Amino acid sequence: xxxxVRSLRSSMRAVVxxxxxxxxxHLRQQTLRFSTASVARAENELATPTDAADEPxxxxxxxxxxxxxxxVSPSYFTGSPGFYDNWLALQELLRKYQTLPTVTMDxxxxxxxxxxxxxxxxxxxxxxxxxxxxxxxxxxxxxxINPALIPHEVSNxxxxxxxxxxxxxxxxxxxxxxxLGRARGVGRRKTSVARVxxxxxxxxxxxxxxPLAAIFERLHDRESAVFPLLATxxxxxYNVWATVMGGGKTGQAEALTLGIARALLVxxxxxxxALRRAGVVTxxxxxxxxxxxxxxxxxxxxxxxxx
Amino acid sequence: xxxRRALIRGSRLMQSPLRSFxxxxxxxxxxxxxxxxxxxxxxxxPGNPENGFKKRxxxxxxxxxxxxxxEMLQKFRKSTGTLGTRIAPHYKPHAAAAHPPAPxxxxxxxxxxxxxxxxxxxxxxxPGNQRYIFxxxxxxxxxxxxxxxxxLRRAAKVVExxxxxxxxxxxxxxxxGQDRCVVExxxxxxxxxxxxxxVPGTITNGSRIVGAGAVIEKDFSxxxxxxxxxxxxxPIRPDLVVCLNPLENYIMLHECASxxxxxxxxxxxxxxxxxxxxxxxxNDDSLRCTQLIAGILGRAAEAGRLARIAKAETQL
Numbered sequence: 200x201x202x203x204v205r206s207l208r209s210s211m212r213a214v215v216x217x218x219x220x221x222x223x224x225h226l227r228q229q230t231l232r233f234s235t236a237s238v239a240r241a242e243n244e245l246a247t248p249t250d251a252a253d254e255p256x257x258x259x260x261x262x263x264x265x266x267x268x269x270x271v272s273p274s275y276f277t278g279s280p281g282f283y284d285n286w287l288a289l290q291e292l293l294r295k296y297q298t299l300p301t302v303t304m305d306x307x308x309x310x311x312x313x314x315x316x317x318x319x320x321x322x323x324x325x326x327x328x329x330x331x332x333x334x335x336x337x338x339x340x341x342x343x344i345n346p347a348l349i350p351h352e353v354s355n356x357x358x359x360x361x362x363x364x365x366x367x368x369x370x371x372x373x374x375x376x377x378x379l380g381r382a383r384g385v386g387r388r389k390t391s392v393a394r395v396x397x398x399x400x401x402x403x404x405x406x407x408x409x410p411l412a413a414i415f416e417r418l419h420d421r422e423s424a425v426f427p428l429l430a431t432x433x434x435x436x437y438n439v440w441a442t443v444m445g446g447g448k449t450g451q452a453e454a455l456t457l458g459i460a461r462a463l464l465v466x467x468x469x470x471x472x473a474l475r476r477a478g479v480v481t482x483x484x485x486x487x488x489x490x491x492x493x494x495x496x497x498x499x500x501x502x503x504x505x506x
Numbered sequence: 507x508x509x510r511r512a513l514i515r516g517s518r519l520m521q522s523p524l525r526s527f528x529x530x531x532x533x534x535x536x537x538x539x540x541x542x543x544x545x546x547x548x549x550x551x552p553g554n555p556e557n558g559f560k561k562r563x564x565x566x567x568x569x570x571x572x573x574x575x576x577e578m579l580q581k582f583r584k585s586t587g588t589l590g591t592r593i594a595p596h597y598k599p600h601a602a603a604a605h606p607p608a609p610x611x612x613x614x615x616x617x618x619x620x621x622x623x624x625x626x627x628x629x630x631x632x633p634g635n636q637r638y639i640f641x642x643x644x645x646x647x648x649x650x651x652x653x654x655x656x657x658l659r660r661a662a663k664v665v666e667x668x669x670x671x672x673x674x675x676x677x678x679x680x681x682x683g684q685d686r687c688v689v690e691x692x693x694x695x696x697x698x699x700x701x702x703x704x705v706p707g708t709i710t711n712g713s714r715i716v717g718a719g720a721v722i723e724k725d726f727s728x729x730x731x732x733x734x735x736x737x738x739x740x741p742i743r744p745d746l747v748v749c750l751n752p753l754e755n756y757i758m759l760h761e762c763a764s765x766x767x768x769x770x771x772x773x774x775x776x777x778x779x780x781x782x783x784x785x786x787x788x789n790d791d792s793l794r795c796t797q798l799i800a801g802i803l804g805r806a807a808e809a810g811r812l813a814r815i816a817k818a819e820t821q822l
Contacts, residue, residue: 259725259732267672270742271720271735273689273698276676278705280719287689300576323718347572 281322282330289337292353301343310342311362318360334360374465381440382465386457388483391446393454397462400438406455407442420452427460430477431470437463457482597794603686606801608809609662614651617658621792622799623649625775634779638787647775649787657786658799661770662806664784665746669695669810672726673745676700677800678758681751687797688750691804696728696811698744704758709765712741727818728811743767748803750796753777772799 270276274283312335319326338360341353376382381398404411404425415421428434439459443451460479464471474480488497495501570578597619607616617623625631625639625647640650668675675697679688685701692699708715721739723731747762749755752771759781762769771782772790779785789795 259729265672266723266725266731268721268736268739268742269674269724270698271722273692274700275716275719275742276698276700276704276708276744277702278708278715325718345572348576 279323279325279330282326282334285322286330286334286337289334289341289356292356293337293341296341296344296350296353299348300345301340302345304339304343307339307343308346310338310357311364312338312360313362317362376465382462384458384460384462384465386454386459386461386482388453388457389446389450389486391443391450391454393441393443393451393458395455395458395462396440397459397466398438398440399436399466402435402438404439405441406439415448415452417448420448423449424452424455425459426456426477427463427474427479430479431463431473433463437466453483599794599797602794602801603690603797606687606690606798606805608805609659609666609802612655612658612662612802614655616798617651617654617788617795620795620798622654622788622795623651624789624792625649630776632776632778635773635775635777635787638773638779638785639775649775649789654786654788657784658788658802661748661784661786662803664768664770665695665748665803666806666810666813668746669697669807670814672814674698674742675746675748675807676744677748677750677804678704678755679750679796679800680704680754681793681796683793684750684796684800687800687804691748691800691807694804694811695807697807704755706757706761708758709743709761709767712743715741717741725818727815746770748800749782750800751790752781753790756781770803772796 270280272280272284274280274287277283313321315326315328315331318331318334338357342357344353374382379398381396384395384397386393386395406414406424411421411424415424422429425434425439428437428439441455441458443455445451446454456479460474464474471480490497493500623640627646628642631639631647635647638649638653640648640653642648665675675692675695676699677688677691677695677697678700679685680700680702688699688701705715719742720735721742722735723733743765744767747758747767747769749759749769749771752759752773753776759769759771761767763781768783769781770784770786771777772788772795773779773782773785774788774790777790779787786799788799
């Protein structure tokens with residue numbers, strides 16, 4: 200019956216590493232250790248004599264017959280105590296302040312919460328995405344409390360989960376021409392990859408060092424390869440230098456399409472609506488479907504036999 | 507007319523400030539009712555100590571903020587919110603969760619009101635529960651509330667004893683709506699809670715599943731070792747498990763049985779009573795019933811814990 204109760208004072212000296220304290224009930228940190236127990240204990244025995252000499256005798260040191268080992272968190276048996284403690288603390292806050300007037304999500308102050316990866320880094324890897332989403336929902340609801348009436352308790356709790364968004368990092372780096380006035384573009388289709396350099400010129404196109412007609416025998420492929428320039432009427436205004444590898448001829452041609460379109464957008468970003476209407480802005484996601492067991496090919500099934 | 511006469515005779519109501527209100531109950535078209543003079547506010551003056559709240563004088567240079575207005579609204583609601591129909595005492599789920607009854611308050615009426623007597627269809631029963639069944643009504647088995655009360659009191663004694671001896675009690679209730687009562691009961695007991703799925707292997711494979719959890723040394727007056735949590739501690743096992751839905755948590759009960767951990771469970775007419783050490787025959791499908799049982803056992807554990815702390819303090 201009394202499995203967890205045993206006398207420990209003679210055998211155990213607690214280790215001080217990173218302490219988990221109840222002073223931060225809303226966000227609990229866990230650090231994982233990888234040293235073996237015996238090594239850790241040896242290090243502690245070296246450390247404790249000096250510590251014991253300096254500290255004054257505390258009340259814990261007075262003679263006590265029995266002690267027992269108990270979990271720090273009441274969510275110990277859930278497997279992810281850090282997450283559940285945070286969840287319960289937020290639920291309690293919500294219950295306490297659920298009658299306060301709220302505003303709509305649009306009127307509420309904009310807030311970005313920590314990403315799952317960041318939260319896992321704090322609490323532990325055992326947190327599932329669906330569970331963290333529940334926490335984010337509660338945070339959104341708490342954030343909707345009228346800002347004039349929001350208690351300090353709630354705003355402190357929300358600040359713990361807020362993601363620090365640096366304006367500099369969140370802005371995308373604008374693509375620029377290099378020192379020779381060339382724009383880079385990468386296009387992919389099926390397993391083909393095309394790397395394109397587009398510069399102002401008179402309309403020459405070289406693919407893997409050879410002219411377009413030498414690489415692509417089919418007229419359709421040649422047309423589709425330079426379709427962005429054809430559709431916008433800039434065939435004679437730019438020069439193309441491209442290296443393309445992987446896949447087959449048509450795949451390579453389509454990859455070139457996308458690569459040239461992206462490079463052209465660096466030169467003239469205003470062309471985006473026109474290129475989108477031409478259908479060259481989206482990367483075609485279709486790939487060869489795998490063969491499945493029980494089928495002859497990806498979809499084809501063997502002949503059905505009645506018996 | 508009849509009402510007015512009755513009220514005039516019932517002279518208790520004739521004291522101000524309600525007199526004007528009573529006068530307003532007349533059927534005369536030119537009565538004070540139509541001119542709005544029946545409203546209590548008209549008879550009150552600002553700053554009158556009869557008021558439930560102090561009215562803030564309107565100050566154009568310093569207008570009231572939203573916070574001030576809200577505070578005033580709260581005060582107004584507090585003072586006037588109780589006016590009106592007197593509602594008879596009734597079941598309030600949030601109050602029941604926050605202030606559950608104690609084992610001394612177990613009565614058959616309480617269990618009946620919670621619906622603890624309602625079993626399952628007679629065709630779905632487990633014959634091992636025969637001794638707990640009172641009879642059949644409308645195609646379902648009715649659980650004997652005397653049995654329920656007796657087993658609940660016994661379970662409360664067990665929980666209190668374990669808490670008194672410093673044991674760890676785990677409250678488990680994985681159905682929707684059982685999370686709050688389980689957490690509250692664990693808080694009272696100083697134990698642990700679980701309101702989602704039990705991970706198989708939590709006891710038999712503890713080092714993998716709960717091994718990362720922090721563990722600390724505490725004495726019998728619940729004071730912690732100032733050195734803090736222990737590194738690389740062995741996984742802890744509960745000393746007693748209270749399960750509100752044994753049918754869903756049969757794996758956990760099996761693990762407890764194989765590792766000699768006593769269990770308490772709410773056993774419905776279709777559940778197997780041999781799965782737990784101390785069955786409580788009751789309706790596990792009623793949230794009110796399971797919350798009541800969790801509350802009672804939480805209170806019992808709280809009593810045991812406080813007794814332990816008091817004893818340890820006196821032995822200092």
